[in-house]
Amino acid sequence: MDKSNYKNIFVFVEQRDGVIQPVGLELLGKAHELAQILGEKVVAMFLGHNIKNQCQTLIEYGADEVVYADCPELKDYLTEQYSQAIAQISDKYLPNIILFGATTIGRDLGPRLSARLATGLTADCTKLEISEEKELMMTRPAFGGNLMATIMCTEHRPQMSTVRPGVMQKMARDTSRKGEIMEFKPVFDPSKFAVKLVKKVKADKGKMDITEAKILVSGGRGVGCKEGFEKLGALAKTLNAQVSSSRAMVDAGVMPHDVQVGQTGKTVRPNLYMAIGISGAIQHLAGMEESDLIIAINRDKDAPIFGVADLGVVGDFNKIVPLLNERLQKEMQEK
Ligand SMILES: Cc1cc2nc3c(=O)[nH]c(=O)nc-3n(C[C@H](O)[C@H](O)[C@H](O)COP(=O)(O)OP(=O)(O)OC[C@H]3O[C@@H](n4cnc5c(N)ncnc54)[C@H](O)[C@@H]3O)c2cc1C
Structure with missing residues (x-):
């Protein structure tokens, strides 16, 4: 050739x-x-x-x-x-x-x-x-x-x-x-032409693709359950953001696969990525480390996620997320 x-x-x-x-x-x-x-x-x-x-x-x-x-x-x-x-x-x-x-x-x-x-x-x-x-x-x-x-x-x-x-x-x-x-x-x-298109069915009309979101509030195994993700959902609502997840929570059946960030999920590059209760495994980082600003909340000060975070908060998300949400809502009302 x-x-x-x-x-x-x-x-x-x-x-x-x-x-x-x-x-x-x-x-x-x-x-x-x-x-x-x-x-x-x-x-x-x-x-x-x-x-x-x-x-x-x-x-x-x-x-x-x-x-x-x-x-x-x-x-x-x-x-x-x-x-x-x-x-x-x-x-x-x-x-x-x-x-x-x-x-x-x-x-x-x-x-x-x-x-x-x-x-x-x-x-x-x-x-x-x-x-x-x-x-x-x-x-x-x-x-x-x-x-x-x-x-x-x-x-x-x-x-x-x-x-x-x-x-x-x-x-x-x-x-x-x-x-x-x-x-x-x-x-x-x-x-x-062996295949004919019979009809098109859209997955979920109301939901935005996480790769398009400007702000992602992402939860991992540390968030643990649906109730935990409800706290993240409330924060996401205040920030006009989408909720995404690590693979651990998808494998556990708590979150759907289309919101999984990482090597076997989606690659995202939002303006702000909040990693909450996510350790920062290499397969997760591969999908989010190019985000403009990364804020991590984790109770383990040695979690690898802090290695890529611009801002880190060490502590229990159960306390931090509702407090942060309350504070943001107050500031927005005052504006
Ligand atoms: C081939 C392959 C592909 C993979 N693809 C992906 C992928 O696409 N995406 C992906 O995410 N993973 C992927 N993984 C899995 C990856 O290796 C990790 O297992 C996974 O990312 C871990 O998820 P996690 O950080 O949520 O959980 P964990 O690693 O268990 O971390 C949980 C974190 O939460 C913190 N925590 C616990 N409780 C609290 C609390 N109350 N408040 C605050 N913090 C708390 C802990 O300190 C810990 O750091 C893949 C693995 C393989 C082998």
């Missing part, structure tokens, strides 16, 4: 119900940084139906070009339809790198495409860099998060990776950015 034929960083930008997903914009931001080192372009791949009018937004968030495919077959994500379209885009444009969000869609699509394009895929990356030889260095936790493995795909192209939502940062929107928008018309083989 002549690697020099393969150029540019392609980013698969997900849409759901026509809404661009934040992880796509985060990846455009990272791709912009990497493309400058490589001297290549960032190309957004955008698939859906009636989505053309959103292509300019992708340019404003860092894409130099957009390749979009707009047809009824691509309205909702379906593995085969999307795999056929992206494999054809890849065959035409020969990307050097393709990045996907490590979402349910990206985790389904990435492996399918890596098999179809006969190349490698590094899943769930937390860091992407370019080596001196201009290869993509893809870093991800390995062996239960006890070490970080950096993986390269030197023999095949495109180099492909999935990256978790919330890990990379999107660029500030620049409405003056200009770029080329190109339509791609996939030629489908419907005989391979």
Whole structure:
């Protein structure tokens, strides 16, 4: 294979119900940084139906070009339809790198495409860099998060990776950015469409995704039970925050998996992360240590969480959380 034929960083930008997903914009931001080192372009791949009018937004968030495919077959994500379209885009444009969000869609699509394009895929990356030889260095936790493995795909192209939502940062929107928008018309083989979308059922309409929250009040085994989490819920209400959890409380059946922070949960980067009764295991830290401000409440002064906290309170959360909540409510009323 002549690697020099393969150029540019392609980013698969997900849409759901026509809404661009934040992880796509985060990846455009990272791709912009990497493309400058490589001297290549960032190309957004955008698939859906009636989505053309959103292509300019992708340019404003860092894409130099957009390749979009707009047809009824691509309205909702379906593995085969999307795999056929992206494999054809890849065959035409020969990307050097393709990045996907490590979402349910990206985790389904990435492996399918890596098999179809006969190349490698590094899943769930937390860091992407370019080596001196201009290869993509893809870093991800390995062996239960006890070490970080950096993986390269030197023999095949495109180099492909999935990256978790919330890990990379999107660029500030620049409405003056200009770029080329190109339509791609996939030629489908419907005989391979084995799956039909019958209906879509949304999980929980009222609840916000914790990766989108500006403030998270997170509880661990030290919080212990539903009554403990009610105290955290009251504080979260005052702060207009969401409640999240360590894996210990998910495994115990106290909290649902979709609010788990960490290596096997979600990666979050809120403005404020409150870690309450959480020891700070490496698998938990992997999901929250990039938060802007971390406040830990723990009765063990030697808990590892204090190693990453900006502010630490040593004591029993049962006493501290209600007092803090009361004080905040009072201050807010006085304002
Ligand atoms: C492959 C793998 C993947 C994993 N993925 C994740 C993951 O995604 N997310 C995750 O969180 N974990 C994950 N884990 C588990 C992780 O290793 C820890 O076991 C887990 O994070 C511990 O949760 P915790 O901090 O709530 O509990 P503990 O480690 O038991 O800590 C409880 C803390 O509460 C404090 N405490 C107790 N009572 C009080 C009180 N009244 N007031 C204040 N503080 C109190 C204690 O001092 C202690 O520090 C994973 C593990 C493996 C092996």
